[in-house]
Amino acid sequence: KKLPAGAYNADKLWDFALAKRALRGAPPLFATGTDDTHNYGNIYYKSKKAARRLLANGLAYVSQDGANMRYRTNCSNHGDIVVSGSSDTEFVIGGFEARHMQPVTFENCHNHGNITVESTANTPTITIGGMVGMVDNSGETATIVSCSNKGDITVSTAYASKVYLGGIAGKIAAGGVLMQYSDSTKSSSNSGDIKYSATNPEAYVYIGGAI
Numbered sequence: 001k002k003l004p005a006g007a008y009n010a011d012k013l014w015d016f017a018l019a020k021r022a023l024r025g026a027p028p029l030f031a032t033g034t035d036d037t038h039n040y041g042n043i044y045y046k047s048k049k050a051a052r053r054l055l056a057n058g059l060a061y062v063s064q065d066g067a068n069m070r071y072r073t074n075c076s077n078h079g080d081i082v083v084s085g086s087s088d089t090e091f092v093i094g095g096f097e098a099r100h101m102q103p104v105t106f107e108n109c110h111n112h113g114n115i116t117v118e119s120t121a122n123t124p125t126i127t128i129g130g131m132v133g134m135v136d137n138s139g140e141t142a143t144i145v146s147c148s149n150k151g152d153i154t155v156s157t158a159y160a161s162k163v164y165l166g167g168i169a170g171k172i173a174a175g176g177v178l179m180q181y182s183d184s185t186k187s188s189s190n191s192g193d194i195k196y197s198a199t200n201p202e203a204y205v206y207i208g209g210a211i
Helices: 010-023
Strands: 033-035 043-047 053-057 060-063 071-073 081-085 090-094 097-100 104-107 115-129 132-135 141-145 153-166 169-172 177-180 194-198 204-208
Touching (some): 043 053, 053 081, 090 169, 194 204
Parallel strands (some): 071 104, 081 115, 090 115, 097 132, 104 141, 115 153, 132 169, 141 177, 153 204
Antiparallel strands (some): 053 097, 115 169, 153 169
């Protein structure tokens, strides 16, 4: 089947790259990207004991130094993420990736799953993004190309000292970079609703349609 103009076949691209490395006597590359991966399973987590941090996501737990998952193309998450608990736990949640700590490109990836957090405890920090929860302070770049979030983000807590909610990314820490294209053919979008409520609303709350 002939590909549209400007498109490429990721499988053939890596077949070529691996064959060329083999001819040179170089070892093969493993886990360099995720292509055409889809999740339809829901994630449920209920906490009673305090944990330092909870990271949850639909596809990739965390990208960090030393990992080779640099590309995620044609992926989708349709599963809901539901977190509830009564412990003092920091939440970092993303529809695709909880915490980004290395260069990564998301292209033509779409999140349809809803993210719901209900906590009856005094939560230190809540960071949630429809695509990526947190772009961390590694000085690296997360590039978002032709992606979308259609899932709703709903957070209800007794108290949280800081809350970061975004349709694309919840928080970009110092040194982190999130790149999006202004070109309408490559731009990303959020159409999901974002809702936050607290019994004792004495927190710093940051909510953005995109970031």
